[in-house]
Amino acid sequence: NNNVEHISEVEKLGHRWRLTDPGLLVKRYPVCSAAHSTIDEISRLTYQADITPNDIDTIRLEVPKLVRISLIYDTPQTMNESQFSLPFASACAVRHGAVRLSDLNKEFLHSSEQQTLMKKIEICIADDLSTEDMRKRFPECAQVEILLKDGTKLSGFCGEAYGMPNRPLSDADFCSKIEDCLVFAGCQEVPDILDKDVLPLAADLLGRNTTKSTTHSLSKGGAYS
Numbered sequence: 001n002n003n004v005e006h007i008s009e010v011e012k013l014g015h016r017w018r019l020t021d022p023g024l025l026v027k028r029y030p031v032c033s034a035a036h037s038t039i040d041e042i043s044r045l046t047y048q049a050d051i052t053p054n055d056i057d058t059i060r061l062e063v064p065k066l067v068r069i070s071l072i073y074d075t076p077q078t079m080n081e082s083q084f085s086l087p088f089a090s091a092c093a094v095r096h097g098a099v100r101l102s103d104l105n106k107e108f109l110h111s112s113e114q115q116t117l118m119k120k121i122e123i124c125i126a127d128d129l130s131t132e133d134m135r136k137r138f139p140e141c142a143q144v145e146i147l148l149k150d151g152t153k154l155s156g157f158c159g160e161a162y163g164m165p166n167r168p169l170s171d172a173d174f175c176s177k178i179e180d181c182l183v184f185a186g187c188q189e190v191p192d193i194l195d196k197d198v199l200p201l202a203a204d205l206l207g208r209n210t211t212k213s214t215t216h217s218l219s220k221g222g223a224y225s
Contacts (some may be wrong), residue, residue: 002100011096012120020163022166023166023168024165025163025164025165026136026163026168026169026174026177027163028098028162028163028177029089029098029099030083030099030101030104030167031082031083031084031085031088031089031099032070032071032083032084033140033161034066034067034070034071034090034111034140035067035071035086035090035099035163036140036162036163036164037138037140037141037142037158037159037161038061038063038065038067038086038089038090038093038142038144038158039089039090039092039093039099039161040093040158040161040162041142041156041157041158042059042090042093042144043093043094043097043098043145044156044158045093045144045146045154045155046093046094046146046207047093047095047096047097047158048097051094051146051148051154052094052195053091053094053095053113053117055148055149055150056094056117056120056146056147056148056149056151057120057147057148057149058120058121058122058146059090059094059120059121059122059144059145059147060121060124060127060145060146060149061086061090061121061122061123061124061142061143061144061145061146061148061167062124062126062129062142062143062144062145063086063123063124063125063126063129063133063142064125064126064129064130064134064138064139064140064141065125065130066130066135066139066140067086067123067141068086068123069141070140071084071085071089071174072084073085073088073128074086074087074123074206075087076088077108077109077154078109079104079105079106079109082104082109083104084101086118086121087110087118087121087123087178088118090112090118090121091114091115091118091121092114092118095113095114096118101179101181101184102184115143115216120215123186125189129141129143131141131189134190135161138159139194140161141158141159142157142158143155143156144156144157144158144192149177157185164182165194172211183205199209
């Protein structure tokens with residue numbers, strides 16, 4: 001049976017090109033992609049609606065098994081653990097509508113505001129989001145329910161985050177992401193890159209001196225290092 005499966009996979013080579021099927025994903029946030037749908041939906045329900053952390057009693061998240069086993073740190077202690085933490089990402093979404101590069105530091109992680117909000121978040125695996133059909137259609141989806149202190153309930157579902165293959169970033173938003181990375185990496189002069197030829201521009205930027213280490217990387221669809 002293993003040989004049959006192996007041959008079957010080999011026979012697929014050259015027939016499906018991942019660059020077009022499903023296509024490129026661009027991570028808007030510097031955390032595991034499994035958290036991105038949750039970030040988008042919490043941001044929509046809270047930050048974009050002017051709901052503050054003090055307004056919130058609890059945030060209940062229902063996610064597929066894949067998301068839960070990908071984001072294993074409920075009480076992260078380091079920057080790297082924060083990148084695989086659903087409570088951390090969710091709290092950032094309430095506070096800033098996103099996870100920012102500047103959020104990935106110990107001082108921010110251990111601040112009383114962040115820790116208090118993270119403790120309000122409950123997570124459970126939803127069987128109906130973990131079916132084979134849902135795994136194929138929305139593998140990193142999230143169902144969000146927020147209970148406010150005044151008794152109001154807010155809820156919503158995000159099947160696929162903005163930046164995923166079926167919801168590609170606009171050119172302007174992609175350029176904005178790159179510009180944010182350049183600023184974080186210490187680039188002194190950030191050019192307007194929207195209408196520029198990317199390869200010569202990258203070569204020029206890499207040749208300039210920066211004030212911070214160049215160990216930070218820009219990657220379309222990859223993680224931040």
